Amino acid sequence: MSRQPLRLAIIEAVSVLEEAGVPSPRVDAELLAAHLLGIERTRLGLVPLVDPAMVDAYRAMVAQRAKRIPLQYITGTSPMGEIDLAVGPGVFVPRPETELVLGWALAFLEGYGRHNPVVLDLCTGSGALALAIAHARPDAVVHAVELEPKALAWARSNAQTRAREGDTPIVLHQGDVTDRTLLTALEGTVDVVVANPPYIPEGAVLEPEVADHDPHSALFGGPDGLSVIRPMVSNIARWLRIGGAAAVEHDDTNGAQVAELFAQRRVFGDVTEHPDLAGRPRFVVARRVPTDIEAHRARSVRSTTAE
Template identity: 50%
Template sequence: MLGVPRGRLALIDGFTADQLAEFDALVARRAAGEPVQHLVGIAGFRHLELAVGPGVFVPRPETELLAGWGVTLITAGATVVDLCAGSGAIALSVANEVPGARVYAVERSPAALSWLRRNAEARAAAGDTPIRVVEGDVTDPAVLAELDGTVDVVLCNPPYVPAGAAVPADVADHDPYDAVFAGADGLEVIRPVIARAAALLRPGGYLVVEHDDSHATVVPALLRADGRFVDIEDHQDLAGRSRYSTARHVADCTP
């Protein structure tokens, strides 16, 4: 609205009449429950600002921990797959923080794909390693089948809220339903993601998957039951809630 970086807001003398009218309109929209990120058109995520709006899930600070854990595993030349990429927050953070990584971002929603492509183009123009955007359903065994057995790290922030669970109004009214809810137990996407990741990963590769705080024991149990993962751990977010699980793929295992 003012056309200045956030760090210069304190130096602004005041609003013009037109700016004040626009500000009042934005406040009214926020009071009605519209997310701040939709009002300003961007969401901060780690070191990036990403374009967001209707049709794409707004990335949350909790997911920054998952992305950061993954970044510690990734080196230049590594092959990385972001499943359920949405705005591209995770994939683009990897490309930004690990130059030379070979990053794929998979998304099925046409609306989310438009935001993902927009953000991918903007980050490539800014000098980050370009990512490969893939339109597809992460539960489909054919998606990226050409990479099976070669991927170093799979990262995923899937829909995981149990259907019918209470969520804040800005989530219920503005985030895409299919990006939030995943069946009666919230595991409708995580189950096939585990199987797909196990096929994609090379021996020794890692899966990092976000989940609902009610899944602290359930997701690690699913990883153990698959039979192709070891070093399974669950991790908490900064509020002390169970937030994501990690696991390492092993060779010569039968699911």
């Protein structure tokens, strides 16, 4: 059989995905084609003709996407920063919005100035934030916490892959980020905490890709979306060293509430709400500041040293 125009196959795929209600049919059709061909999406125009076997394989992938199976489950990967992570059933698919938390963390560490900073990623899922930070900051000591065994297995596999690629290994922990006894050895030692916890309010209507495939435990945070974040803030307070900071992603209905959870605690200052690229509230940042007792103790130490 003769080779066939790739452009026509993509046009057909867009039509199938549109009919299935996929939110971004053209983008997904092109990403699937690029994945199958092993090229960048921007280079599809350089491939005018493809073999019939490729078209058949492409149609099979498009049919999967038309069933609202997540694009990342079909391709097997999801990007975060400069790395790609393996994802599939049993683990939350990293979202582009979380790239903003990554960008904040790297910028904070750059200005922070501490060598070998300690970073803690809570609800790590696939290991996305932890591994992206470890890749960008090879001097960092990165810890990551995940509760669910299936997600932890994905994180462990991704960590092994990144280590083989030469990245600094991360330290994985299985645990509940709301547990007051979790990681007591890290108390007062962490420079940056990042978290993309379950934060969707129960009962929210979600796209099939999310509702039918992302793990329920990675999505929902109780009736108000704060059942994990609320106790997690207390843990963040004990993990952060003075001067360190945290960024917590949240539902776009909860920006003010999450900011208030930090502001209510005297150990946090510089509490700031950050929007996503669409202008919706997306994550809150807070810095660990000294309490009156800690400030007094520090002044006493400086005074004694001066004498």
